[in-house]
Amino acid sequence: MDASVLLALRDPAGIPFYPVVFQALYILTWALHAAFVLLALGSMGLSLYGTLKQKHDQNWKTLTPHLIQTGKISVSLLIVLGVAPLLFTQVIYDPNWYTTNTLSGMWVFIFIYVLIVGYMMYYWYFYANKAKAGGGKLIGIISFAVLVFAGILMHNFAVTSIMPNEWMNMYAPNGVVDNSGWTFNVDIIRLVFMVSLTVPVVGIFLQNYSRFISTREDSTKELVDYTASLGTKLGTIGLLISAVAFVVWMMRVGYLMHPVIIATIVGVLVLLFMVMTNKNSYVTTGVLVVVALLISGVRELIRFDLMAELGYSIYDYPVNLEIPSITMFLLTFLILGGVGVAYLLTMSWKVGKTKGVFDGSQDKAVNKLGNYTLAIMGLWMATFFGWGMTILFKNIL
Ligand code: HEM
Incomplete structure (x- = not known):
């Protein structure tokens, strides 16, 4: 890809403030978006398991509706918090974002309906489960699958946007223009890593849940202990899976020895230790926030380097204060x-x-x-x- 093409795709009006500020805001707000994506999918996924146990197990009877409620609120937050990185990415990486929206136009269109249908079905699941313990299983599973699909579509947009060298082939494969808007790209290991993070996030959530309800007079010691131990198990296993997926992803993109990646791995190990010992889950959550910011930073680092190599540096974007x-x-x-x-x-x-x-x-x-x-x-x-x-x-x- 010729840099002149990328530069021509920038907004001729320039940007209203220094690019590094938009970049920092992108990293911050994407981490927030991701936090609620992971909590939504994690708690919803676990609630589906809860619907199987809810009828006969007292712990799951209390926990399942709480997980469903957590997921329900998190979906609305992930949508609101998704808008911010969307705005920042289209300010400094507009050539990438708009090219992707053109190449994958049909998927962008479908994404909106997928989100609406998935979220409406979630409400259906919520009400069905409220009406009857263990209810709404099937609708919950479909809603979950639809929302996961929304995430896969987001992943497609993110991956296509960092493939400028391939854009021409996607637009006109073998020289024949394809303006159908069905371009779809998946980077499987990156996707596996993103999805795997739902497990440790819901694990840490459960540790927090246990700590939070432990001071309530109406909660039982059994539930407090059960949720803490389940949280520790899910957090530990989930972090190990995510760590392996992260290392494989970094090896594939050739970044394993980069200082930001090393810092992220150290962060994950600290997190693992804290989850396993479960001394104070609120402090663990603070470390999780730092790790989320590092992961968001890694995504940006990959994109920044890739674009800079092609002659497009966001720091050279004309600024019109x-x-x-x-x-x-x-x-x-x-x-x-x-x-x-x-x-x-x-x-x-x-x-x-x-x-x-x-x-x-x-x-x-x-x-x-x-x-x-x-x-x-x-x-x-x-x-x-x-x-x-x-x-x-x-x-x-
Ligand atoms: C259930 C719905 C959603 C899920 C599961 C989801 C999930 C994800 C995932 C997994 C990624 C990372 C992809 C990657 O780096 O490979 C991502 C990125 C992103 N999401 Fe979402 N998302 C959802 C809805 C939304 C919505 C509604 C918005 C905007 C209003 C949004 C805005 C973004 C943005 C801007 C990015 C970064 C794209 C880039 O860097 O190129 N997401 N999302």
Whole structure:
């Protein structure tokens, strides 16, 4: 692939801020997306096993609906959190993203429907299981398969986007233009690694679950011990499988001795030790976040090097500084996002820790955070629409 083609595909308007900032935000937000992808698929997958045991086993009777609920919320979060890396990738790697969307156009189109159908069926599964313990098995399995397929489609887009040398062959195999939009590429070991991560993630989730419910008066010691031990088993086995898949993937792409890869492997080993000893799963989760950021960094490293070799460096992207919009973005992300998420998390934490019904209006911290969130949101809306209208009228009047 000639660099001039890639450079011609860039946005002629340039980008509004320094590329390294978009790159860092991409790494951060993709790690968040991946975290909820893995939690969604992991908890949903385990809940399907739970539906088989739920009727006769007291532990699974409690755990299964909780896993289904966790997966349900995680799907909505993974969708919201998928938008952010999508925006950042199309800012600095627009030649890759848009070429992929053209070559795999049909799959992009199908992806939306796959997601809608898969998520709607998840709700069906949720309600069927709520109505009857052990219910909704078949619909749950189909929904799970559909959502996994959505992930395989995402994988296809990610892989096709880093194959610029092959684009011409995909567009016109043997010189005949194929504009069907059915291009599909899979890198099996990379995919196996991504999917394998669902197991340790759900394992660490279970350790957290056990720790969280251990202080509740209405939870049994049996459930606390069972979930902790199941979490340790799944976390340990899952991490070992993921570590092997990761090493094979890195050997294949020739990166095994790279410092970022070595740091990731060390991170995984530390994580393995922490999961096996299960001293404090909340600290383990902190290390998991660091490992997730490293894995996201590895994905970006592969893409960055590959593109740089072809003469396309994101650091050379023309910058057309636009301070107000980046300021607005960062303030929204950090202040509105930060306070809003703190409010929701505080409330969820307290709901989970309270026996009976939690009344948020009687809680000082929840009240304060709720009021701050509303005030900041009001201010944000006034600024957003006021500013937009001013610019619009200034331009057209
Ligand atoms: C159930 C639904 C989904 C699943 C299971 C899923 C899973 C995945 C996986 C496994 C990857 C990594 C692929 C790889 O590197 O090989 C990925 C990447 C990504 N996903 Fe998702 N995803 C889902 C939905 C979404 C949605 C709705 C969005 C956007 C709104 C999104 C945005 C992204 C982006 C931007 C990337 C990175 C692409 C790149 O680097 O080229 N995903 N997703």
